[in-house]
Structures are given as C-alpha cells and as structure tokens.
Amino acid sequence: MKTGLQKNNSKKEMLHTNRSSDIQEFYRNKSVFLTGGSGFLGKVFIEKTLRATEAKRIYILIRPKKGQTVEERIDVMFKDPLFTELNRIKPTARTRLAPILGDCLLPNLGISSTDRQTLIDEVQIVMHGAATVRFNEPLHHALAINVRATMDLIQLAKKMVKLQAFVHVSSAFANCTVFHNDEIYYTNELNMTAESMCKVADLLGPDKTNRMTNEWCGKSPNTYTFTKALAEEAVLNQGQGLPICIFRPGIVIPTYREPVVGWVDNLYGPMSILYGVAHGVLRVLYIHLDANANFVPVDMCANLMLVSAAQTAKTVKQSPTEPPTIYNFVPDERNMLKWDTYRRTLEEFAPKMPLTNMIWYPFAIVVKSKRLYNILILLYHIIPGYIFDFLLLLMGKKRRMIKMYDKIHKQTAVLDYFVENKFTFTMNNTLKLFHSLSSIDQSLFNFDMLAINWYEYFYNSLLGVRRFMGNEEPDTIPKARQLWQRLLILHRTVQLIVYGGISALLSWTFLRVFHVL
Incomplete structure (x- = not known):
C-alpha cells in the first residue's frame, strides 16, 4: 500500500518533458477565462493548467472576501499545499494568473468595461465553473448565480473575437428528475426557460420568488438541481453559434494522483460524512448501500475540462449546427463504486x-x-x-x-x-473522447475512471482528510x-x-x- 501523500514522481516528470502532446500544444500561448477559480475544482484547474501547459494567461473572475483583496486571496491560494509542486518547478507561474474583479451575483458578472474589453480581445477559452452548490440556497439567489451569470457569460463570449471553446460545468445530477441520464438535454423536464424564469424572478423580487420555490422547482428536489438544469437550457438555446460544450461531473472528491494525492479543501458531501464519523460526532447514516456512489476525483475533472475544450474547438468547426456536446463523468460501469x-x-x-x-x-x-x-x-x-x-x-x-x-x-x-433514488448514467462521449487521445495525452490528462483502484483511493483520501482538513500529519x-x-x-x-x-x-x-x- 502506498503512503498516499507521496508525490507521483514518475508522472510529474513526464508532465514536464518536451514530448509531443496535442493538448499541450492546443493551450500554448492561449488565454483562458475561468469563473469559480477560488472553488475546489477551480483551484485544481488553475494548478494543472499552469503546471502542465504553457497557456499565456488565466483570467479568473474573483471578488474581495472577508476583508481580503483579490490579490491577497490569490496569494493565500498559492500558499496551499496544492501549489507546492508548481511553485517549485515553475516559480513564476503566479504571474500568468490575472484577476478580473467581478461577482456572479451582479448584472454582467460585475465586470468593468475595461476588463470586459480585455476579455473580448484576448480570450480563446472560457471555463465556466462558478456556481452555488448549496442544495437549499434561496431560489432568487441560486437563479442569479447559476442561471443569470451563465446567460451573461454566454453573451460576453459571443463578443470574444478569438473564442475557440467554452466549457460549461454542470452536474451529473442537474437532471435528477430523470433516473437514467444519457448525454442529452432534458429541457422537457422544465416548465419554463432560463430567460423567462429570470424575468419572472426580477418582477417578483427575492421574497415572493423564494416563497414560490416549490411551485417553480416542480419535480426538482432543490434549488441547486433546478437552476443547474435551467443553465443547461440556456447553453442549448442561447449558446447557439458558440463552440460550447457541457461537462457533467458526479460528486467531486479528493485528488486521485496529482499534484498531491488525496488533496481536499472542503468538507462537503462524502468528505463531510467521513470527517463527521472520524471525529466521533456522526454516528447514524441514512444510506442505501447497494446504490451507486457517483464520486469523481477532482484532478480527473480538471483534466477532462482541459481536454473537452480542445475537442470542442476542433469538432464545432466540423459540425457547427449540432447541439453542444455533453460529457457525463461518473465511475465507469465496469469499475462501479457502491456505497x-x-x-x-x-x-x-x-x-x-x-x-x-x-x-x-x-x-x-x-x-x-x-x-x-x-x-x-x-x-x-x-x-x-x-x-x-x-x-x-x-x-x-x-x-x-x-x-x-x-x-x-x-x-x-x-x-x-438522492439516497432514496438510484441514478445511472451513460458516458459514451466521455469514453470516446478519452480513447481518441494519444497515449501521451492519456497519461498527461488522465480521466480514465476504469483504472481507479477504489480500495487504494479511499486509503489515500483518509490520509488527505487528516492532513488537509484536520491539519494532522x-x-x-x-x-x-x-x-x-x-x-x-x-x-x-x-x-x-x-x-x-x-x-x-x-x-x-x-x-x-x-x-x-
């Protein structure tokens, strides 16, 4: 059994060689605009992009928080153990990260006219990962962040003169009123469009909108899944003409391999259960043990985001009238994980x-x-x-x-x-995408869920939770x-x-x- 927190030196050495890689070549000298960069997945995406590619710039949407300026927040981020290896091998990588002052709660993402023009002139790839992931978020607030911000970003992307790819990060559970999810759109499950829902919310205001949550959400169990489904509808109908795709990850959990095994920075979902039990506080769990546990490592999610953008830039040129491709990402059915x-x-x-x-x-x-x-x-x-x-x-x-x-x-x-219902997914597009990669890119940007040893993975995750959340070496x-x-x-x-x-x-x-x- 591996120690879990040791570096995977052979893989990292491979990352920084001069061997040919189509994905690395795609990102060379390109500028990326990322929303949600201060979140769990966003941090891993930033680290991997700076470490594994020669992208010219990553613009990240960020706001002051808890008395810290945006620059101070970025400085704190780069002191996290996640960035230790990057700081060692590329000490100037921090200079390739450029903050864009903004907020998804504000109209047009709160971006100044000067910064908007910079993004319009410079950006080739958009990664939209910002979202509120709280299931019980007040509806008016969830609509602003998960839906309106998506529509505003789509309109901004349409003005980007160099745009080659736009990846919208959704969720495998966005359409959870359907228990078997294919890589297709389920707009028929909604009772209105994203645009009309936002207009109604504007007319009613926060209090009335929130009081009518049950009526608006319909069969959706919470505001998170409802608004994520609306955002997918916006991508389908308002993203026409854009080189855009949708990435639907399952429940995102600690890193599998890189840059640090078992890294995590939050106690949401399965990790909160794990820590609560380990702490001696949580003693009773309501779980159906025979159900699929649709967990996905965060580093594999970042890799798939990078690869799906490159694929979108290529395929949309060939089939510009096709609906945006969807990439479901959950454990491979041949290596399924049960609770x-x-x-x-x-x-x-x-x-x-x-x-x-x-x-x-x-x-x-x-x-x-x-x-x-x-x-x-x-x-x-x-x-x-x-x-x-x-x-x-x-x-x-x-x-x-x-x-x-x-x-x-x-x-x-x-x-x-989600405990009482069983969910299954197809991953045809995702599997096809992985097998289309060269052996070099399959190694550099791995998202092969079939290869995961879950026994080893959870051993490493436990060590990671102890170290990164419990501060225990x-x-x-x-x-x-x-x-x-x-x-x-x-x-x-x-x-x-x-x-x-x-x-x-x-x-x-x-x-x-x-x-x-």
Missing part, C-alpha cells in the same frame, strides 16, 4: 489512521429506513448531545453539540432524495491510535452500563409481571 464499498473500505482504514481530536470513539450505524433513522438519531445524536452540552455547561464552556447536530441533520435531510497517527484505544474502552464501558441497565429493567419488569400473575 457499500465506500463504507467497507472506510471501516477497515479508519482505525489505522484516527484523528487526534476525536470527541468519542468513531462508529457509524447505517440504515435504509427513514423511520428507523429518526429513532436512532434521537438515541445516538440528540440525547448524547444534550448530555455533552450539560457537561460543557458545568465546566463553564459554551454549549455547542445540539446546535451542531441541528445543522448536521438539516444538511443531511436535503440528501434524502502522518506522524500524529501513533498518538491518535492511543486516543482511539482509550475512547474504545470508554465506549464499551458506556455500552455495558446502558445495555446492563436495560437488561436489569427488563428483568425486573418480567419478574414483577410474573409475580403478579
């Missing part, structure tokens, strides 16, 4: 690399009945939460457990639709194992007391009844 595989590998590896800040012995009870789940969270979350908060109160500390559990339960509740594992042993003894003791008490109560009740009889 049960995810659970079993984590059960095996978690005790070998626990956290040093666990609050309780980590364990998880998996159920597929919502009614049973609600009973168990009362027993394993709510009641222990009140007990823990009471102890904190006695120690003069701030109570936090019930508030935290309330947040966890609200977040997990929005996933019920591998040398802390011995100390964490000692804590794990102590918490195990405490956990078994509590179980003995509780189960013993229940047994005694039942025995006493039985004897009383028997005595009465």
